[in-house]
Every structure is written in structure tokens, then in C-alpha cells.
Amino acid sequence: MQPANIKIFKVLKxxxxxxxxxxxxxxxxxxxxxxYLEDAISLDDICINNAASTFLGRVKGQSLKxxxxxxxxIVVIDxxxxxxxxxxxxxxxDGEFNAKILHLDALQGIRLLxxxxxFQPIIxxxxxxxxxxxxxxxIIQNIKNRSHDxxx
Amino acid sequence: xxxxxxxxxxxxxxxxxxxxxxxxEAKALGIGMAVPMxxxxxxxxxxxxxxxxxxxxxxxxxxxxxxxxIRTFFKNVEDYSIDESFVDCKGLEYCxxxxxxxxxxxxxxxxxxxxxxxxxxxxxxxxxxxxxIAKKQYRSIGVxxxxxxxKRLAALKSTLINDVWxxxxxxxxxxxxxxxxxxxxxxxxxxDWAKANFSxxxxxxxxxxxxxxxxxxxxxxxxxxxxxxxxxxxxxxTEFEPMAEALANYTARVAEKLRRQHCVAGGIExxxxxxxxxxxxxxxxxxxxxxxxxxxxxxxYLIKRAITGLHKIYRKGYLYKRVxxxxxxxxxxxxxTLNMFSCHNRQKEITxxxxxxxxxxxxxxxxxxxxxxGFTADWRMKQECLxxxxxxxxxxxxxxx
Numbered sequence: 001m002q003p004a005n006i007k008i009f010k011v012l013k014x015x016x017x018x019x020x021x022x023x024x025x026x027x028x029x030x031x032x033x034x035x036y037l038e039d040a041i042s043l044d045d046i047c048i049n050n051a052a053s054t055f056l057g058r059v060k061g062q063s064l065k066x067x068x069x070x071x072x073x074i075v076v077i078d079x080x081x082x083x084x085x086x087x088x089x090x091x092x093x094d095g096e097f098n099a100k101i102l103h104l105d106a107l108q109g110i111r112l113l114x115x116x117x118x119f120q121p122i123i124x125x126x127x128x129x130x131x132x133x134x135x136x137x138x139i140i141q142n143i144k145n146r147s148h149d150x151x152x
Numbered sequence: 153x154x155x156x157x158x159x160x161x162x163x164x165x166x167x168x169x170x171x172x173x174x175x176x177e178a179k180a181l182g183i184g185m186a187v188p189m190x191x192x193x194x195x196x197x198x199x200x201x202x203x204x205x206x207x208x209x210x211x212x213x214x215x216x217x218x219x220x221x222i223r224t225f226f227k228n229v230e231d232y233s234i235d236e237s238f239v240d241c242k243g244l245e246y247c248x249x250x251x252x253x254x255x256x257x258x259x260x261x262x263x264x265x266x267x268x269x270x271x272x273x274x275x276x277x278x279x280x281x282x283x284x285i286a287k288k289q290y291r292s293i294g295v296x297x298x299x300x301x302x303k304r305l306a307a308l309k310s311t312l313i314n315d316v317w318x319x320x321x322x323x324x325x326x327x328x329x330x331x332x333x334x335x336x337x338x339x340x341x342x343x344d345w346a347k348a349n350f351s352x353x354x355x356x357x358x359x360x361x362x363x364x365x366x367x368x369x370x371x372x373x374x375x376x377x378x379x380x381x382x383x384x385x386x387x388x389x390t391e392f393e394p395m396a397e398a399l400a401n402y403t404a405r406v407a408e409k410l411r412r413q414h415c416v417a418g419g420i421e422x423x424x425x426x427x428x429x430x431x432x433x434x435x436x437x438x439x440x441x442x443x444x445x446x447x448x449x450x451x452x453y454l455i456k457r458a459i460t461g462l463h464k465i466y467r468k469g470y471l472y473k474r475v476x477x478x479x480x481x482x483x484x485x486x487x488x489t490l491n492m493f494s495c496h497n498r499q500k501e502i503t504x505x506x507x508x509x510x511x512x513x514x515x516x517x518x519x520x521x522x523x524x525x526g527f528t529a530d531w532r533m534k535q536e537c538l539x540x541x542x543x544x545x546x547x548x549x550x551x552x553x
Contacts, residue, residue: 052220053263055543057552075552080263090552092155099552131157133265 053080066115077134205535277360308336382476400524418481438465
């Protein structure tokens with residue numbers, strides 16, 4: 001088995017104002033790093049493609065546990081994306097926002113699946129009044145607080 | 153949190169007094185506009201209609217999003233109000249303008265989740281008319297373009313004058329007595345007569361209805377105007393302290409807005425008001441303007457200034473209905489002039505206020521507040537059925553099951 005290859009980046013909040021020069025006026029030698037400053041990486045740049053159409057939601061319940069999304073996780077939803085087969089989508093069902101896996105299949109038609117065997121798939125037929133509200137693009141999980149659940 | 157798609161919903165005015173907005177489903181159930189709340193209570197219960205207090209934080213954020221999206225499709229945009237913008241369609245005649253505008257309308261609607269309609273015509277007044285037709289008659293398409301003389305005449309003939317942009321109730325009555333009922337009638341009157349007997353505003357409307365452009369697009373760079381906040385109290389105030397508390401809170405709001413725009417204010421104006429609709433109350437509408445030592449965005453300083461001003465204009469013995477604050481002489485934070493005799497430590501202020509903004513952004517407004525803002529808040533607007541701040545407060549984001 002291949003070992004996981006993880007690169008480490010330093011991240012900063014995106015609204016942090018970056019200094020144009022690292023060093024203020026000083027008597028000594030100016031910082032040699034001044035000429036090499038770059039913008040710090042922003043989490044917004046990673047998670048948000050279209051800020052005006054992006055909304056956040058908080059997961060409640062266990063319907064997505066098989067794809068490792070748990071209660072309390074924050075989902076990043078982009079309403080500007082066209083939903084595709086196997087996307088995790090948000091839809092309004094009976095006055096509630098639900099996260100479901102959109103399954104498009106020539107034989108089985110349109111189905112909304114949960115990632116938990118105790119939830120039945122929802123079959124969409126022509127009569128169902130159904131609209132996809134947005135597509136989930138990123139999940140924010142607090143891993144540190146959850147590590148005691150792991151069997152390691 | 154509930155997803156209220158396809159449900160009858162109404163929105164209450166400030167202080168939850170009357171109905172100010174209705175979803176199509178609620179209109180269909182017979183809920184009128186501007187009807188006092190006690191009159192609709194029964195209908196609401198009968199049809200399970202949901203009601204919410206005005207949530208300007210949410211509406212403001214949604215408005216900002218929509219205007220951002222509009223700017224991705226149109227170059228010259230005038231933000232006319234919280235829910236209306238005018239855009240310049242120049243250049244679109246070289247492509248299929250209907251397709252372009254329809255795509256823009258659909259994307260604005262799906263990206264934001266707010267249904268919008270677009271009306272296109274030669275002038276702003278006709279564009280408003282076209283928009284009304286798009287909204288009323290072509291709801292699912294959401295776009296209506298007046299691009300022929302026949303369409304213009306049909307639109308004018310099917311619109312009553314009180315639905316024309318800028319024509320109020322009083323002018324409507326006066327025009328009706330002269331036999332002018334539809335927008336078409338209005339477009340036929342002599343513009344000079346309109347100016348002589350009514351106003352230059354009506355004259356312009358007549359020209360605009362004929363397709364002659366009189367009201368150009370106003371492209372003011374955003375964020376350079378004065379920033380003001382004024383709200384009515386939930387109940388009349390007579391004492392100094394609660395009003396000072398209200399004023400401190402409004403000042404904190406405008407200061408936050410100022411910092412979001414990366415600006416500083418050189419002056420601050422405050423005013424008080426009694427209920428000008430009352431025939432029996434003693435009336436008093438004082439105001440005062442003061443100059444800051446140094447142009448600033450530092451909330452504690454601005455609050456101190458505001459309260460000093462309030463001390464000067466407050467008189468006992470009136471039933472106050474509102475207090476307001478306005479920041480003036482707004483300029484970029486970078487070109488604020490310093491005062492040689494000022495002892496403010498600007499760098500320290502910036503650090504403090506940035507941290508406070510950060511904490512409040514993450515944990516909700518006024519998690520950290522200034523003592524003068526207080527906690528009693530009985531001056532606050534009545535908003536008993538407020539929906540969540542879904543897009544601006546992490547604790548309020550929608551629940552996903």
C-alpha cells in the first residue's frame with residue numbers, strides 16, 4: 001500500500017491584510033525576505049469558487065455517515081453548479097433541507113440516496129415536486145474534537 | 153430553520169405592525185398589502201401561513217450577493233434600492249439580447265435562490281413598466297423586452313398611472329380628474345403642460361414614457377456616501393439613558409459598516425425625533441453635527457462623540473420616537489490626516505477593533521460590545537418572529553438533514 005502523500009501548507013484567513021513590506025523603517029539592514037513576499041494561502045480561495053452563490057449549512061443527524069460526514073460538520077454549498085450524477089446535493093423536502101446523493105440512472109431513474117443503510121432511497125418521478133437547491137463542494141470537519149471516536 | 157419554498161409566507165413591517173411583503177401563495181390566500189397584523193391573524197392560522205419579522209441583515213446580504221452576480225453579466229450597474237438595479241444594455245444589440253438577458257435572469261435566480269425579473273426598454277420608466285409585465289404576465293420566463301412600437305403602446309395601455317414609476321397617490325387623483333387614467337393617456341399629454349401644472353418630474357415621466365431618455369444611469373461609486381442609521385423605538389422613550397443606549401448601538405452599527413468599506417469618518421451627526429404623525433404630542437426634531445479630532449473608524453471614540461452630542465440636544469418632557477446617527481466626511485482609511493496634538497494611538501486602536509470585529513463576526517453581533525451599548529434594549533424594534541441570520545452568522549447557518 002502506498003503511503004499517503006500529504007503536503008503541508010501554511011494557511012491564513014483570507015481577510016488578513018498583507019503587509020507590503022515585512023519590515024518597518026528600521027536602522028539596520030532591511031529584511032532580505034521583502035522582495036520575496038507572496039500572498040498567504042487563503043481557505044476561502046480553496047473552498048469558495050463563487051462567493052455570491054455560496055452558502056454554508058450545518059449537518060444534523062447520521063444520514064451521511066458512510067461517506068464520513070457527521071453531525072456538526074459544515075458543508076459548503078454552491079448554488080451556481082449544475083448538479084451531476086453522484087453529486088452530493090441539497091434539496092428541500094417537506095420543508096427541510098436534506099443532503100442526498102443524486103443518482104441518475106437509465107434503468108432506475110432519478111434517485112436521492114443517503115449514505116446510511118437505515119435511510120431508504122427517494123425515487124423522483126414526474127409527480128414529485130422536487131428541486132435541487134445546491135451542490136455540496138467542500139466539508140469542514142473538526143477532526144481534533146473527533147479523534148477520540150477513532151479505534152486507533 | 154425551515155425551507156419555505158412553495159409555502160405562503162408574509163413579512164411584517166418594523167415593530168411587527170403590518171404586512172409589508174407577501175409570497176405569491178400568501179397573496180392567493182387573500183392577504184392584503186399593508187394590512188395591520190391583528191386583521192390577518194385569523195387568516196394566518198386558518199391557512200397555516202408563516203410570518204416573519206423584517207430581517208434586514210439577511211436581506212442586505214442577499215441583496216449584496218445578487219448585485220455581485222448582476223455585475224458579472226452587466227458592466228454598468230446602478231444599484232437603485234435594496235431590491236432593484238438598473239443596468240445598461242448597450243452592446244447587446246450585437247448578439248441575441250433576449251437569450252443573453254434570459255440566461256442572466258436564470259443565473260441570478262438560481263445562484264442566489266431569489267426569483268428576479270428583468271424588464272428591458274429604451275428608458276428607465278419604460279423598463280420599470282416592462283419589468284412589471286415580466287413579473288405579472290411572464291412569471292416563469294421572468295424577462296420582458298419592449299423593443300417595438302406595438303409592444304410599447306400595448307404596455308402603456310395596460311398600465312394604470314399609479315403603477316407608473318414616480319407617480320404617487322396624490323398626482324394619480326389629480327390626473328384622474330383630468331381624464332388621464334392609463335400610462336398611454338399620460339404619454340399623450342403635453343410635456344410643457346405637465347411641467348406648468350404639476351412638476352418637472354412629471355414632465356420627465358411623460359418624455360420617458362414616449363421613449364425619450366431623461367433619467368440617465370447613475371453610476372455612483374459605492375461606499376462613498378454618508379453612512380446613516382435611524383430606527384423607530386419599539387415604545388416611546390422619555391429618558392436619556394435608554395436613548396443613549398440605542399444611539400450607542402446604532403453608532404456601533406455604522407462604525408462597523410465604515411470599517412467594512414475601509415474608510416474613516418471626519419464627522420458625526422446625530423438627531424432626535426418625536427412622532428410627527430401625532431396631532432397631540434409636543435414636537436421636537438433637534439440635530440447636531442460634530443467634527444472628530446482625527447478622522448476615525450474607532451467605535452468607542454464615535455460613541456463618545458455621539459453621546460456628547462445627545463447630551464446637548466436632549467430635552468426632558470418629550471415623547472421621543474426615534475434617534476439617528478450619520479457619519480459624514482467619509483474618506484479612505486489610508487488618507488486620513490493625523491492631528492499633531494492628538495494622543496490617540498492609532499495602531500493600538502486598529503488592533504483592538506480588528507479583534508473585536510473578528511470575534512463578533514464569528515460569534516454573532518455584539519458578543520463583545522462597549523458598555524454604553526448596554527443590555528436592556530427595551531428601545532429595540534419589536535421583532536418577535538425574526539428568521540435566522542443564515543448567511544452572516546455561523547451559529548445561524550441552515551440545518552442540513
